Amino acid sequence: MASLLGAVAMLAVLSVGLCEEKNFLQRAGVAFTSRPYRSVLTVTNGEQFGNWTWPEMCPDQFFAVGFSVRVESNQYGADDTAMNGIRLICGKDVNRSFLYSVESHTGYFGDWSNPQYCPSGVLTSFQLRVETHRGLFGDDTAVNNIKFRCSSNPTLEGTGTDWGEYGHWSQECGQGGICGIETKMEEYQSGLDDSSLNDVRFHCCARAQQVIQLKPRKS
Numbered sequence: 001m002a003s004l005l006g007a008v009a010m011l012a013v014l015s016v017g018l019c020e021e022k023n024f025l026q027r028a029g030v031a032f033t034s035r036p037y038r039s040v041l042t043v044t045n046g047e048q049f050g051n052w053t054w055p056e057m058c059p060d061q062f063f064a065v066g067f068s069v070r071v072e073s074n075q076y077g078a079d080d081t082a083m084n085g086i087r088l089i090c091g092k093d094v095n096r097s098f099l100y101s102v103e104s105h106t107g108y109f110g111d112w113s114n115p116q117y118c119p120s121g122v123l124t125s126f127q128l129r130v131e132t133h134r135g136l137f138g139d140d141t142a143v144n145n146i147k148f149r150c151s152s153n154p155t156l157e158g159t160g161t162d163w164g165e166y167g168h169w170s171q172e173c174g175q176g177g178i179c180g181i182e183t184k185m186e187e188y189q190s191g192l193d194d195s196s197l198n199d200v201r202f203h204c205c206a207r208a209q210q211v212i213q214l215k216p217r218k219s
Contacts, residue, residue, distance in 0.1 A: 045167030046199025050186035058090030072110030122177030131164030
């Protein structure tokens with residue numbers, strides 16, 4: 001009887017492992033940066049500090065189906081940095097069992113939110129909430145939040161902070177979706193005023209076109 005219970009317990013462990021594999025999330029990093037893209041989405045209200053860093057791309061045939069954000073909460077008189085990073089979750093719209101993540105360079109402060117997903121479809125455009133430069137003695141936070149629009153129409157908003165204003169929406173990825181990210185980051189200022197994430201741009205990739213083979217007519 002004991003051996004039977006042991007075998008049942010082992011099968012339960014194996015079945016849990018198999019279930020976890022069905023929702024596997026892997027960090028893609030720079031492994032797929034050679035993927036070709038059609039266009040780049042930008043907005044006009046990004047802030048001035050820092051430099052553009054490296055791009056990261058979803059694997060071929062994968063698109064951004066969700067995202068999460070890294071946000072430092074209100075520091076109440078100490079130095080605020082607000083949003084520090086954006087992570088895209090890449091998947092195949094019809095099969096999201098195996099997912100990849102890309103995020104480019106991120107800041108060091110705050111915690112990552114739980115991912116939000118399009119109910120169907122992929123991310124196609126975005127909007128940034130940005131606090132403008134606060135002047136010599138102000139506390140710069142730059143990017144505070146982000147919204148994405150899905151190809152299936154819902155709009156998703158991050159869990160960022162409330163400082164600043166939303167600018168205009170970017171253009172949309174036509175006949176495809178967002179497939180890559182590149183961030184503009186101010187490096188750690190060693191105790192001075194940190195603004196962290198200042199701007200972001202996203203790459204658009206086209207969906208693969210199905211080629212229909214026509215049978216030749218019989219003479």
